[in-house]
Amino acid sequence: QVQLQESGPGLVKPSQTLSLTCTVSGGSISSGYFYWSWIRQPAGKGLEWIGRIYTSGSTNYNPSLKSRVTISVDTSKNQFSLKLSSVTAADTAVYYCARVGDFFPYYFDYWGQGALVTVSS
């Protein structure tokens, strides 16, 4: 059973960079044909896809966040990471990592429990 777990600071100051890591257990991040994604959810609001990475290092980002987002992978640690720069209060949200297959119909089947990140001075 694949499990994902987010980790990182819960408080980030405005204009700084938000950094989160997702650790995958129960299977190798390099096995199979999967993308590894980040999704966020502001309190009381809907879900927003941030971006994804393949274990080859290939990435795709939400156009609305592309200029500020970097997703990377460390296969030796079975982890992938999110960096979001120049954060504002609008970036306060629960951040989820999730797995999505590299094949139709591209659904998110495994999710982390979520990490609340608050942007505040």
Next chain:
Amino acid sequence: DIQMTQSPSSLSASVGDRVIITCRASQSISSHLNWYQQKPGKAPKLLIYAASSLQSGVPSRFSGSGSGTDFTLTISSLQPEDFATYYCQQSYSTPLFGQGTRLEIK
């Protein structure tokens, strides 16, 4: 860009009711449509993929239908554990979720 419109945004129903939630895409997405259930403080859970396929372990009272631009999620007989928020998600292009339908107890 493809837009997803879910309706209703909220719904009150009773245990045993049949409930239908709809999701409409602004252009055809074939059957690239998935449904998730989210309970407070929890991550979303996949219910239906490819518009009508039931994810393993999900009760058969959940079903999905549709293709092209119009899709539905049906819960045939509501159970107490089904009161949650439901999201559709198109996977035809950049992943995009609907705005959600909050299902509350009447």
